[in-house]
Amino acid sequence: MNVHVVIGAGGMGEAIARRGGTDRTIVLADINQDLLAAATDTLAGEGLTVERLHVDVTDAESMHALAEQAANLGPVVSAVHTAGLSPAQASTDAILRVDLVGVAHFLDAFGQVIAGGGAGVVIASMAGTMSAGRLPDTLESQLATTPTSALLNLPFLATITDPGTAYGIAKRANQLRVQAAALAWGTRGARVNSVSPGVISTPMGLQELAGESGAQMRAMIDAAPTRRIGTPDDIAAAVAFLTGPDASYITGTDLLVDGGAVAGVRAHMH
Template sequence: MTRVSLITGGAGGMGTATAKVVGRDHAVVLCDVRQDRLDGALAELRDLGIAATAVHCDVTDRQAVDELFDTASGLGPVTSVIHAAGVSPSMGDGDHVMRTNALGTVNVNEVFYAAAGDGAAIVNVASMAAHLLPDELIPTGQFPLAMRDDEAFMSSMATACGIGGEQARSGLAYAISKNFVKWYSSSQAERFNARGLRIVSVSPGSVDTEMGRLEEQAGAGAMVADAAVPRWGKPEEMAELFAFCVSDRAGYLTGTDILNDGGVVASMRERARVAQAG
């Protein structure tokens, strides 16, 4: 039976690049909120001989996510999910960023947990931003609210994102929401393992995609220039890692985050240490 790989945010740069990798031995289902980009990605994949299906889906809508998995399961067993859907600070206000990145992750992962069969794996795309925010600014104690009360979670996160004023709210929402993705992927590992499932997060740095370039003038460009590897990451470099994480070759990998940022975080931490020591 044909194995199926489901990719959210599948029409984005990293999503489409990942489809080209997993599509070598899986049927691929792409979901995205932008129909125009979905149509383009689908045509590109079919030109490469990859069996692909496109589904217009907003991951913040649990019913839509249920229907997405129903479509994917109708093609064969869903053995892997790459959850790349998300928005950056330049793409909306703090509420939109938090709802999409955090609650969207809960929706996709909980439906995966309920629907996937033994041996399946999911990788959630976090961000290097999850590694840069001071621990005291991360409301980890309130994160479990997302599992039981969406609005209580959003209210709590709005308070946490308000400490820097309105100008900083969207950026803080992004960093905190990606911390949530990282936390969720770790905290749920034991529960997922009880059903024979693996869950991992990957934190990309600045990647040369449409979304990545939106943040170039907001600070990402400077971080790239100062990184240990002073260039933008390639979508294909992220895609190969995502594909490995959900493959059988990574069968012992779960409950952790992989930082793939060209050494940005390492460089920043070491420079801060040297400056403090001096």
């Protein structure tokens, strides 16, 4: 049976696992065993075939072991990385290790096992889209192509003290590294893209709404054409498209799924 890998067992990860898991073995992975067990039990209770595996995305060996375990179960036709930390949850250092380096480990490891015709998706963020153009081209190039083991040694990262800034840069790096990784994935006949969600009604999203940046986020929602918060299913639908046959000519790019929030912000700026 084909394998559908989802890293991150939160609200978004569970929705993506459910949407893409029909007629496939779902491999759901997380570092939080309680969260992983709850999501796995829910999906299995719905009749889906689920394997739960532990992963520490900040550790290269752990990520490569996950990729090998998944490939041993069958052809890995889809692999989705949703695991991440937000500014309200974590320090600058933790955000860079999980959101920046974790995604780089995913692209490295699953780029070696993804099946021909398969596809990967990284969940980035509209924060990355908003960060585009704020960094010099030289720094964007470094974020895109620096070997994973040397990423945290980039000098400019040591100057970042604000978790919000770290988050935006990490998510911009996700978009850039996906673009760069598309070439390597293409040698296997596979594709890889990123999805950049807006404000989504997950526990993490709601925590951000209740935090320091909540007022700014609510203003973005109010200024957006859709004037609503997104749902995990909105993101799962985008991922299903990008990992499906209708997206066979789409790779190395980002899909912004934000209800028009960025468009609203830019319209007001102009």
